[in-house]
Amino acid sequence: MKKGTVFVLSGPAGSGKSTVRERLMSKGLNFHYSISDTTRKPRAGERDGVDYGFVTREKFEEGIKNGAYYEHAYYAGEYYGTPVSQLLPYIESGVNVILEIEVDGAMQVREKDRDAVLVMLLPPSYSELEARLRGRGTESEDKIQKRLSRARDEVLLYPKYDYFLLNESGRIDECVRQLEVIAEAQTYRTKNTPDFPEEFFKI
Amino acid sequence: MKKGTVFVLSGPAGSGKSTVRERLMSKGLNFHYSISDTTRKPRAGERDGVDYGFVTREKFEEGIKNGAYYEHAYYAGEYYGTPVSQLLPYIESGVNVILEIEVDGAMQVREKDRDAVLVMLLPPSYSELEARLRGRGTESEDKIQKRLSRARDEVLLYPKYDYFLLNESGRIDECVRQLEVIAEAQTYRTKNTPDFPEEFFKI
Numbered sequence: 001m002k003k004g005t006v007f008v009l010s011g012p013a014g015s016g017k018s019t020v021r022e023r024l025m026s027k028g029l030n031f032h033y034s035i036s037d038t039t040r041k042p043r044a045g046e047r048d049g050v051d052y053g054f055v056t057r058e059k060f061e062e063g064i065k066n067g068a069y070y071e072h073a074y075y076a077g078e079y080y081g082t083p084v085s086q087l088l089p090y091i092e093s094g095v096n097v098i099l100e101i102e103v104d105g106a107m108q109v110r111e112k113d114r115d116a117v118l119v120m121l122l123p124p125s126y127s128e129l130e131a132r133l134r135g136r137g138t139e140s141e142d143k144i145q146k147r148l149s150r151a152r153d154e155v156l157l158y159p160k161y162d163y164f165l166l167n168e169s170g171r172i173d174e175c176v177r178q179l180e181v182i183a184e185a186q187t188y189r190t191k192n193t194p195d196f197p198e199e200f201f202k203i
Numbered sequence: 204m205k206k207g208t209v210f211v212l213s214g215p216a217g218s219g220k221s222t223v224r225e226r227l228m229s230k231g232l233n234f235h236y237s238i239s240d241t242t243r244k245p246r247a248g249e250r251d252g253v254d255y256g257f258v259t260r261e262k263f264e265e266g267i268k269n270g271a272y273y274e275h276a277y278y279a280g281e282y283y284g285t286p287v288s289q290l291l292p293y294i295e296s297g298v299n300v301i302l303e304i305e306v307d308g309a310m311q312v313r314e315k316d317r318d319a320v321l322v323m324l325l326p327p328s329y330s331e332l333e334a335r336l337r338g339r340g341t342e343s344e345d346k347i348q349k350r351l352s353r354a355r356d357e358v359l360l361y362p363k364y365d366y367f368l369l370n371e372s373g374r375i376d377e378c379v380r381q382l383e384v385i386a387e388a389q390t391y392r393t394k395n396t397p398d399f400p401e402e403f404f405k406i
Contacts, residue, residue: 120393126404158400163391178391185388188366188381190323197361201329 002193004030004091005186006113007098008106009179011121012151014132016167016175020121021100023176029183034086034099037063040078053083071101071108080105096183103157110160117186119179120161124168126151205396207233207294208389209316210301211309212382214324215354217335219370219378223324224303226379232386237289237302240266243281256286274304274311283308299386306360313363320389322382323364327371329354 011017025033037053039060048054055063060079063069070088072081082099090097099109109116123129129151133144158164163182167175186192214220228236240256242263251257258266263282266272273291275284285302293300302312312319326332332354336347361367366385370378389395 122403125402152404155400155403158393159397161393163388164393164396164399165391178387181384182388182391184381185366185385188368188385190361190364190367193367194362196367197358199328200325200358201355 002094004032004094004096005183005192006087006091006109006116007031007096007183008109008116008118009098009100009121010103010106010118010154010161011167012123012129012154013147014129014151015121015123016172017100017121019172020165020167020175020179021098023172024098024179027176027180029096029180030094031096031098031183032086032090034082034097036080036082036086036099036101037069038078038080040080070112071099071105073102073104073108075102075104082109096186103154103160107157107160115191117163117182118161119182120154120158120164121167121175122155122164124166126155128169205297207235207297207299208386208395209290209294209312209319210234210299210386211312211319211321212301212303212324213306213309213321213357213364214370215326215332215357216350217332217354218324218326219375220303220324222375223368223370223378223382224301226375227301227382230379230383232299232383233297234299234301234386235289235293237285237300239283239285239289239302239304240272241281241283243283273315274302274308276305276307276311278305278307285312299389306357306363310360310363318394320366320385321364322385323357323361323367324370324378325358325367327369329358331372 009017009021021033025031035049035053037055037060039055039057042048042054046052057079060081063081064072068084069081070084072079080102082101082105087097106118110118123132130148133147165175165178212220212224224236228234238252238256240258240263242258242260245251245257249255260282263284266284267275271287272284273287275282283305285304285308290300309321313321326335333351336350368378368381
């Protein structure tokens with residue numbers, strides 16, 4: 001039985017990772033999108049069980065104790081985590097799982113599953129990232145500075161990732177195509193089909 | 204400067220690796236085909252410097268001593284090897300190099316360059332391989348048995364390879380496409396562009 005592969009998609013705010021992930025998912029490929037749990041309040045338009053599993057702090061901490069989270073991180077006063085139930089059953093039944101998570105969580109996934117594929121999505125340059133964050137026009141200067149400082153830290157973890165993709169302005173479909181290429185290449189990995197030689201000689 | 208990647212294509216006689224490699228090369232992608240040296244005599248139609256570099260045993264053994272071969276193997280009484288000059292200058296200048304070599308040589312490449320990409324090309328089954336070898340109708344039963352025994356040993360080294368491709372009858376173009384997908388995915392590897400973060404912050 002061929003197992004699924006865990007794909008981690010990380011990238012700073014402004015890299016466009018949600019859009020890339022949504023377009024990939026809309027293609028009906030062999031992917032399950034892992035919905036994270038969080039203790040933060042839903043924003044306008046966010047739905048429980050679709051965007052996140054919105055849970056109480058008490059429930060999240062209980063989950064950490066019980067091993068219910070494959071990875072989790074604490075960020076800006078709130079918990080975020082991948083429920084084991086969003087990942088293992090899919091992988092076991094041959095479905096790929098895509099996680100859209102931060103670098104802390106990505107490093108936990110790497111430790112648990114050395115066959116996981118870590119992809120960092122980046123804008124072409126830091127100045128472009130800054131322009132995108134300012135272009136939103138919805139955030140205070142203080143918040144923009146915090147995001148930029150965080151982005152700087154994230155990009156420095158670049159060597160810990162397997163692949164990187166540049167999300168250039170106006171070329172998001174190309175970015176999605178490149179992610180598909182990375183995913184297709186995984187299907188030809190010998191380690192994903194360890195039983196092949198046995199089958200080869202049987203027929 | 205982005206370095207090129209070493210791609211090793213191995214596969215038993217009858218797997219179709221020469222055809223796959225020739226079709227890949229005909230596409231004008233960023234690949235140099237590494238021409239091996241050998242001490243065996245040229246077969247009808249084979250040209251020196253195109254199919255192989257045909258050299259004397261004395262010259263080959265001198266080359267081994269001088270470190271002129273990136274990898275070499277001794278098979279059926281003859282030497283085969285990849286001259287360093289067929290590989291390093293290309294890799295250094297950002298061109299990918301494809302080596303069509305046997306498993307012994309592939310393992311030497313793996314030891315020297317852990318970023319090399321090892322691809323094993325296989326027919327869909329052992330019985331199909333046998334049919335292809337017999338279908339040639341040009342070889343003695345003894346020679347066919349030797350090739351089959353060797354193929355068996357090669358397929359057992361499957362887990363040492365990074366990727367495998369099935370060359371199903373009549374679908375060689377699909378096989379070439381899959382090899383291109385593997386090659387394209389390498390271009391998004393962070394380890395192939397280690398200087399990216401530096402450039403990212405510069406602009």
